[in-house]
Amino acid sequence: MAVAPEQQLQEVSRKFQIYGQILHAETCKIGHINETYTATYDQGGTRVRYVHQKINRTVFRDPPAVMDNLQRVTRHLRAKLEAGPGADLTRRCLTLIPTRDGQPFYQDADGEHWRTFVFIEGVRTFEAAQTPDQAFEAGRAFGEFQGLLADLPGARLKETIPHFHHTRKRYEAFLSAVQEDRLNRAAQAREEIAWARRHEALADVLIDAQAAGKIPERVTHNDTKFNNVLLDSTSGKALCVVDLDTVMPGLALYDFGDMVRTTTSPTVEDELDLRKVRLHVPMFEALARGYLSSAGQFLTPAEKDFIVFSGKLITYTIGLRFLTDFLLGDVYFRVHRPGHNLDRCRTQFKLIDSIEEQESALVKLVRQIDGVGPRTRRPVSKRARKK
Ligand code: GN1
Ligand code: MG
Numbered sequence: 566m567a568v569a570p571e572q573q574l575q576e577v578s579r580k581f582q583i584y585g586q587i588l589h590a591e592t593c594k595i596g597h598i599n600e601t602y603t604a605t606y607d608q609g610g611t612r613v614r615y616v617h618q619k620i621n622r623t624v625f626r627d628p629p630a631v632m633d634n635l636q637r638v639t640r641h642l643r644a645k646l647e648a649g650p651g652a653d654l655t656r657r658c659l660t661l662i663p664t665r666d667g668q669p670f671y672q673d674a675d676g677e678h679w680r681t682f683v684f685i686e687g688v689r690t691f692e693a694a695q696t697p698d699q700a701f702e703a704g705r706a707f708g709e710f711q712g713l714l715a716d717l718p719g720a721r722l723k724e725t726i727p728h729f730h731h732t733r734k735r736y737e738a739f740l741s742a743v744q745e746d747r748l749n750r751a752a753q754a755r756e757e758i759a760w761a762r763r764h765e766a767l768a769d770v771l772i773d774a775q776a777a778g779k780i781p782e783r784v785t786h787n788d789t790k791f792n793n794v795l796l797d798s799t800s801g802k803a804l805c806v807v808d809l810d811t812v813m814p815g816l817a818l819y820d821f822g823d824m825v826r827t828t829t830s831p832t833v834e835d836e837l838d839l840r841k842v843r844l845h846v847p848m849f850e851a852l853a854r855g856y857l858s859s860a861g862q863f864l865t866p867a868e869k870d871f872i873v874f875s876g877k878l879i880t881y882t883i884g885l886r887f888l889t890d891f892l893l894g895d896v897y898f899r900v901h902r903p904g905h906n907l908d909r910c911r912t913q914f915k916l917i918d919s920i921e922e923q924e925s926a927l928v929k930l931v932r933q934i935d936g937v938g939p940r941t942r943r944p945v946s947k948r949a950r951k952k
Pocket of ligand 2: 596598788808
């Protein structure tokens with residue numbers, strides 16, 4: 566029988582090295598995959614908060630591998646941050662709380678994997694970026710993250726979800742879902758299916774470039790949604806990037822692409838008014854400036870050439886995944902209403918239309934920003950301001 570979440574959290578809370586008593590816990594609604602709770606504890610008369618999270622094992626087939634990657638990554642980040650000015654360490658990097666017997670996770674009687682983090686106070690997250698400054702911060706933070714992990718020692722990180730951003734494989738999965746059409750939903754998604762087919766040529770570009778040795782594998786985040794950046798509530802600066810389950814070998818461009826997808830339109834992922842979904846040049850410009858301010862030094866010219874393309878590619882890949890999941894019956898992404906995954910797919914494809922309309926100007930803009938050089942912030946270009 567299913568246990569009530571409060572009761573289960575009581576049990577979970579006792580398994581970790583938390584020297585306090587749990588008072589209450591709330592579900593955290595961000596994210597489509599794991600189950601996340603914010604729990605408040607009384608610790609010697611002070612209120613402290615922790616995050617308890619249950620790993621989705623349908624999505625992550627090997628939770629110990631996820632946790633192994635996560636520990637290696639957070640230790641390395643922490644050591645790097647400690648070597649710097651060192652301030653605010655536990656707000657700038659996730660801190661994992663071990664179990665009472667020193668393990669990185671607790672496995673409950675149902676075989677579910679639980680983990681616990683220090684809750685980072687005084688931060689805000691947003692589903693969509695509100696201002697160019699926020700987009701800049703997201704770009705800067707993920708570029709810095711990639712830079713800090715460039716010298717991660719030890720073996721190659723495990724692939725927690727194999728072929729995660731392999732667009733060709735995602736396309737094949739989409740085609741087979743259309744063919745099977747197990748719930749007779751394809752008729753409702755006729756336009757989107759046709760749209761996805763017309764854009765098939767996007768799928769192989771980066772895979773081929775990587776196979777040809779033109780762009781390198783790096784340690785990347787792979788889920789660089791804007792809501793995975795914690796912004797300091799007072800300064801608005803990015804403090805920390807979270808959701809490290811898919812940190813693994815990947816392409817830097819996939820990270821940039823997912824930032825384009827989630828910071829350049831003022832709309833949320835499931836916006837119903839598609840007229841509002843479009844790439845705003847000032848947001849893109851700030852994002853690219855932020856990213857190049859921290860990643861511009863290590864990215865190769867070939868990677869830089871694909872910066873705009875990567876936005877289309879990842880938006881396409883995620884759009885395909887939403888569409889596939891809609892056709893399969895919403896088995897992967899958590900949904901909150903009928904047709905939710907189809908709504909999400911529509912916003913993705915609409916954003917790509919908007920990128921395509923402005924593509925040559927965006928490419929020029931990136932060259933211009935890159936030419937100006939890293940760490941230089943200039944006012945938005947005249948062209949961008951007019952938009
Ligand atoms: C999932 O649930 P969340 O926000 O961490 C997904 C990402 C998608 C995203 C779309 C492991 O991320 O790949 O881009 O939804 N994560 C996984 O919003 O599949
Ligand atoms: Mg995620």
